[in-house]
Amino acid sequence: MKLINLNKTKQTKLTFNIPGDYVVFFHNLSGEFDFKINAKEVNLEILGLYIGKESEKFELKTNQYHVAPNSTSNLLIKGVFLNQSKFIYQGLIKIEKTGQKSHAYQKNKNLILGEKVFVDSRPFLEILADDVFCTHGSTTGKIDEESIFYLKSRGLDQKKAEELYISGFIQEIIDKIELHSRPMYNLGGYASLANKYD
Numbered sequence: 001m002k003l004i005n006l007n008k009t010k011q012t013k014l015t016f017n018i019p020g021d022y023v024v025f026f027h028n029l030s031g032e033f034d035f036k037i038n039a040k041e042v043n044l045e046i047l048g049l050y051i052g053k054e055s056e057k058f059e060l061k062t063n064q065y066h067v068a069p070n071s072t073s074n075l076l077i078k079g080v081f082l083n084q085s086k087f088i089y090q091g092l093i094k095i096e097k098t099g100q101k102s103h104a105y106q107k108n109k110n111l112i113l114g115e116k117v118f119v120d121s122r123p124f125l126e127i128l129a130d131d132v133f134c135t136h137g138s139t140t141g142k143i144d145e146e147s148i149f150y151l152k153s154r155g156l157d158q159k160k161a162e163e164l165y166i167s168g169f170i171q172e173i174i175d176k177i178e179l180h181s182r183p184m185y186n187l188g189g190y191a192s193l194a195n196k197y198d
């Protein structure tokens with residue numbers, strides 16, 4: 001398995017020409033990033049984590065290109081946005097005619113923690129092959145009050161309940177990165193985001 005940290009490599013165009021398992025990670029990056037699969041039996045996982053504070057603005061575009069058949073790409077981006085931060089995202093999955101039996105997934109989930117936060121997330125599919133499996137989706141919302149009510153019923157105060165909710169939201173990304181990269185990238189501190197939007 002090969003791990004690629006885009007915050008360190010500064011790459012914007014990645015091509016995968018050799019079969020194998022790859023994990024790409026990035027955090028709070030803006031720009032356009034291409035992931036092109038040219039070989040069979042490539043298994044590519046793309047993980048993005050965004051924490052927006054104050055008036056930070058992120059503009060992101062990702063392109064998953066499947067040229068070779070029998071390959072997989074799985075993109076997951078999660079964001080937590082506070083204050084007046086902005087996140088604009090456009091994601092494309094394109095399967096060429098030669099990309100038969102490809103599996104491609106794209107998911108973006110965002111949590112809004114401020115009335116002035118702006119999030120615009122748009123997923124797209126372009127499928128030119130007829131034997132593929134692809135899904136895409138985007139969700140953006142606020143903290144689920146029913147979940148907070150449940151946590152408070154278990155003895156937590158409002159602040160601790162919100163902190164636990166936020167921690168649970170981003171934990172999927174953190175777990176996957178730490179599985180492959182410990183101690184390559186320090187993701188500590190995000191579990192206590194709740195105290196930043198009192």
